[in-house]
Amino acid sequence: MQDNIIIFDTTLRDGEQSPGASLNVPEKVEIARQLARLGVDIIEAGFPVSSPVQFDAVKQISDSVDVTVAGLARAVEGDIKAAYDALRQSDHFRIHTFIGTSDIHIKEKFRDDRYGKSLKAKRKTILQMTRDAVAYARTFTDDVEFSAEDAGRTDTSYLAEVLEAAIEAGATTVNIPDTTGYTMPAEFGAKIATLREQVSNINKVVISAHCHNDLGLAVANSLAAIQNGARQVECTINGIGERAGNASLEEIVMALKVREDYWGSTTNINVKEIFNTSKMVSAFTGLIVQPNKAIVGDNAFSHEAGIHQDGVLKNSQTYEIISADLIGKSHTRIVLGRHSGRHGLVDRLKALGYHPSDKELQKIYERFLELPDTKKEVFDDDLRMLMGDEIHGLPEHYHLEALQVTAGTSALSTGTVSIKTRDGVIHESAIGDGPVDACFRAIDRALNTDFRIESYRVRSVTAGRGAQGEVLVRVRKGDRVFMGRGISTDIIEASVLAYIYALNDARAAEDEQEAASVLPSDIV
Ligand code: KIV
Numbered sequence: 001m002q003d004n005i006i007i008f009d010t011t012l013r014d015g016e017q018s019p020g021a022s023l024n025v026p027e028k029v030e031i032a033r034q035l036a037r038l039g040v041d042i043i044e045a046g047f048p049v050s051s052p053v054q055f056d057a058v059k060q061i062s063d064s065v066d067v068t069v070a071g072l073a074r075a076v077e078g079d080i081k082a083a084y085d086a087l088r089q090s091d092h093f094r095i096h097t098f099i100g101t102s103d104i105h106i107k108e109k110f111r112d113d114r115y116g117k118s119l120k121a122k123r124k125t126i127l128q129m130t131r132d133a134v135a136y137a138r139t140f141t142d143d144v145e146f147s148a149e150d151a152g153r154t155d156t157s158y159l160a161e162v163l164e165a166a167i168e169a170g171a172t173t174v175n176i177p178d179t180t181g182y183t184m185p186a187e188f189g190a191k192i193a194t195l196r197e198q199v200s201n202i203n204k205v206v207i208s209a210h211c212h213n214d215l216g217l218a219v220a221n222s223l224a225a226i227q228n229g230a231r232q233v234e235c236t237i238n239g240i241g242e243r244a245g246n247a248s249l250e251e252i253v254m255a256l257k258v259r260e261d262y263w264g265s266t267t268n269i270n271v272k273e274i275f276n277t278s279k280m281v282s283a284f285t286g287l288i289v290q291p292n293k294a295i296v297g298d299n300a301f302s303h304e305a306g307i308h309q310d311g312v313l314k315n316s317q318t319y320e321i322i323s324a325d326l327i328g329k330s331h332t333r334i335v336l337g338r339h340s341g342r343h344g345l346v347d348r349l350k351a352l353g354y355h356p357s358d359k360e361l362q363k364i365y366e367r368f369l370e371l372p373d374t375k376k377e378v379f380d381d382d383l384r385m386l387m388g389d390e391i392h393g394l395p396e397h398y399h400l401e402a403l404q405v406t407a408g409t410s411a412l413s414t415g416t417v418s419i420k421t422r423d424g425v426i427h428e429s430a431i432g433d434g435p436v437d438a439c440f441r442a443i444d445r446a447l448n449t450d451f452r453i454e455s456y457r458v459r460s461v462t463a464g465r466g467a468q469g470e471v472l473v474r475v476r477k478g479d480r481v482f483m484g485r486g487i488s489t490d491i492i493e494a495s496v497l498a499y500i501y502a503l504n505d506a507r508a509a510e511d512e513q514e515a516a517s518v519l520p521s522d523i524v
């Protein structure tokens with residue numbers, strides 16, 4: 001085959017649609033910069049029409065990186081124009097427009113009679129909408145991608161007709177999404193092969209695959225697509241994304257690299273940056289990578305069984321097909337101590353892929369110095385957490401000034417909090433079912449809030465007694481969900497910080513009136 005496979009990264013669009021993974025704009029920009037260092041060919045930065053924050057993120061990302069940035073748009077003029085407006089300042093950008101093509105999508109999403117009364121009539125309308133959308137997008141850029149949403153479940157002959165129309169109208173990439181993760185690898189591969197036979201103008205464009213992981217087959221399906229002629233794959237770091245996620249970038253890239261003898265294809269990915277990118281995405285989204293995850297899981301390079309350990313010591317290749325070093329996971333534990341100084345901190349942050357502004361750096365340095373004496377060593381993961389906190393940079397409506405708890409096996413748990421708000425400092429106490437509950441109740445009293453705690457997770461950032469604890473809370477008010485994260489060597493404090501963070505997030509969303517309801521009309 002010997003061609004280059006184009007890596008289209010959609011961590012910041014489809015990946016961000018992971019339940020509970022909401023990134024703010026500065027975090028997205030930092031991740032985009034890291035994706036650029038990783039060497040992805042295209043960054044899908046968001047869905048500009050869906051909210052002002054999405055619009056702003058796409059705009060800022062396209063200002064910040066020297067990689068082609070794509071913006072998503074439904075096959076309607078308003079969406080396409082919004083994508084263009086978010087990207088227009090860039091020299092080269094892509095508009096990615098999509099429409100549902102499977103019978104179930106057509107029947108349900110285009111129920112209204114204005115799209116036609118029968119399935120046949122509705123299919124005709126979708127064909128026309130495809131042509132119109134692609135042609136309109138082409139008036140703004142010569143790089144237009146068209147996706148036939150739910151192509152995995154779309155009748156292949158109709159899919160061929162839609163793709164042919166999209167190419168005729170000027171699409172330069174046609175994407176075949178397995179939106180629901182329904183297809184089997186051989187079936188998906190065969191679909192691509194059939195399309196190559198049936199779509200008369202297919203040779204003019206790049207064929208792309210976009211696979212979801214509902215049956216755990218997203219990577220296998222993407223590779224089957226490559227085997228049958230796809231030359232672009234859409235994927236996300238750590239495989240994050242809607243429901244069970246998208247195809248994992250690192251797994252596809254490493255499969256192509258480790259088995260180059262088999263594939264004969266390469267990518268532009270600088271694989272040394274894989275580990276840092278995975279860690280950054282996990283730290284910013286709060287989505288923890290499962291330990292046994294291929295390539296980037298904590299256990300991916302650990303050998304537990306005696307026979308394996310013995311073999312690896314004699315020759316690592318006995319049980320290892322990839323070295324940790326290859327993906328940038330260094331075996332040497334570089335540890336900072338409180339005497340490492342500012343330079344040591346900056347160098348280490350840079351090595352981890354972070355480029356903090358002077359202001360952020362100053363704050364991180366202060367927090368680094370504030371770490372308690374019990375914490376003698378500061379590990380890479382500690383720094384990643386500090387960076388995550390600083391870059392997040394939410395406006396602080398509420399700030400924890402002080403916290404006091406009483407707890408014990410035979411005592412009532414009580415929590416007292418002092419919270420600074422724009423109107424002054426509020427002090428409140430409450431009793432609760434344990435110290436964390438007591439503090440959350442005290443906060444609710446102080447701020448007059450009544451969020452439902454949907455999930456509460458605590459984990460140790462690194463090992464050892466002085467380890468920092470990371471707390472993630474997910475709270476709900478009505479149909480809106482907010483995430484909060486806090487870190488501290490004291491897990492009660494981390495819990496309170498996480499809860500206050502979520503409340504700040506909710507408050508910021510209220511202020512910005514950032515609402516998904518901005519999405520107009522009945523098609524999604
Ligand atoms: O899964 C999907 O179909 C998508 C499209 C918008 C490409 O994400």
Ligand code: ZN
Pocket residue numbers: 014177179210212
């Ligand atoms: Zn998708």
